[in-house]
Amino acid sequence: MTDLADVLVIGAGASGAVVAWALARAGRKVVILEQGDWIDPSTYPQHRADWERFRQTTFNRDPNVRKLPEDYPVDVTDSPIDPLMFNAVGGSTIHWTGHIPRFRPSDFRVKTLDGVADDWPLDYWELEPYYDANDAYIGVTGLNGDPSNPPRTPRTFVPPALDATGEAYVRGLEKLGWHWWPSDAALITRPHGTGRLGCNGCGPCDIGCPIGAMSSAHVTYVPDAIRHGATLITRARVRELVLDDRGLVAGAAYYDRDGHLQVQRARVTVLGANGIGTPRLLLNSKSARFPSGLANSSDQVGRNFMFHPVAVVRGVFEEHLNSHQGPVGALINSQEFYETDPARGALRGYQLQLVRDSQPVGAALGRGPGRRLPWGKGHHEAHRKEFSHGLTIVVMAEDLPESHNRVTLSTTNTDAHGIPAAKLTYTLSQNSRALLDHGIARATELLEASGAHTVTHDRLTRVAGWHLMGTTRMGTDPSNSVVDRWGRAHDVGNLFIVDGSIFVTSAPVNPTTTIQALARRTADWLVDHFEEVAG
Amino acid sequence: MNATGSRPDQPNGTVLTADELSLLRSVQDRLVPGDGQMPPAHATGAAIAVDTYLAERTELRAPILGVLRAISIATAVHDPAHAGFAHLDGDVQDEILHKVEASEPEWFDCLLVQTYTGYYTDPTVQAVIGVPSPLQPAGYASMMQPTFDERRLDRVRATARPWREA
Incomplete structure (x- = not known):
């Protein structure tokens, strides 16, 4: 049994790190449990000539492929999309493109405006100052002034000039008269913060940035949290949350790096373990008082799972x-098809994330079997025509919450510590399918307008489940939601959730900046109300 | 050869025997032959790379060892004199590989993936293509100058649909 912490944070990724930093800065005794470890910057693959091979192994974004000791398996036999995540200090902000568009005001009023899903119990304007504060703190490259989004504070750094890739995209966008804007990117182009170098454009941000240019949690909030006195315990695999006699969370039972079971006690517990890890932990925390899992009297824990x-x-x-x-991943964003247009045959919308293309191995491999470049005499000619000659558009649809899309516990798989895995x-809903089909047609139109001689597409990309949302959703009614407007569990007054699990709807944009803004808002509230809620 | 992947490693810590490595080099030369400045696979570290991957990733052993065995068998059928794959005419080698690709598509695909990976991560190949090897610390720093010309957005500012108030 360890000392009593004021705040126990589970997960040192995008959201948990924010809360740990804020509460430690406010003088609270904070302990962070992280199942992964620090990634030594010198071990990033970009320092090696054969870096691309690590996409297939230890730096793969899919835990079921990576299979590191700190990973847990996810049963995906009943999903057409594989969930992606990384388990380390910094979490999935290590495997990140740093593309951080914000939600729009309409994304918080989906029910009111479009008659589907639910409204959020807060609005954009309540979150806006937290977006701005988060951006200023982590360092963002971009431009304010986009007429399709509310005004925002000046970005930390101006984007680079359009390169040949950007010019090709803009050629088509201007021809079609569509919206485009340089992406808000969670990266710095000049040294910023402690020990972070400006981006030198090496390319594969999605396997981690070896120079700290990406504004990932392990180079921003986590080290600052530690500087403010937070204790970070790595390779700590939480088995379950434990309760006191009052039904409040007393702390967490976890396996330490030597496999010994420990208990970290705390007055308040905050979960930031992502949209799969958080419901998995709650469902694994059964007790006589909570026989179907902690904070699950509504039977909503694990339900309403949303990808993009x-x-x-x-x-x-x-x-x-x-x-x-x-x-x-952070170049240009087109939000031409963002808002609902009934003519599309679907509600809500999608973004076109205009990204860069493959590296040499990636160009040779194509996207999956059947897309490999031909072997033999024609191989080099094919590679010359493909490598650095491609543009890739990610059509990212807003997914709507559906009760049957859910995370449960696997009855057959466990992690390395014997804890039931997630299933x-x-x-894919008909609405999401229709949005994707519309987006594929428009992206094809754009690439052709840009001058592409060949355009191909995947109707649904399997290895693209980056965004994990909705599984402990926020709401005012405890019978159909898990947490309140502050991320506080309806059933357990000293338990908070701050990751993408609490999203009511998903919007059609990358979620991390919204996750961090929400976490900052929850942390501020917790600082002010700590003694009211602490166990 | 046992294609189950359960075979013990070679004494020097690698997986492939000398004969298998030799066969792999010959096969890879058909998969990625030389072309102009691009070296043939055997002139790169592609075969050694695959052997390294096999040592690190046991799940690759069954398909890679399996496809090499399939190529050996197909070669014996084609070549009763048992001169071996390396001594066959190039067109015959390709014919054998096409047959194995058709009969064992998953194994062959695995061989192709690992061969391309080994080839394109070889510094000599990267030098010809013109990518930094490794990517860091140089990267492509000159492209990151903060010089975006905001006038490029004038049309968007004038025509973009505004966000919905809510």
């Missing part, structure tokens, strides 16, 4: 675009 279903559309050009150079059951 993705279709990838790729164009090949005669011209050499240098499209392997530069931050892979994902997910069906």
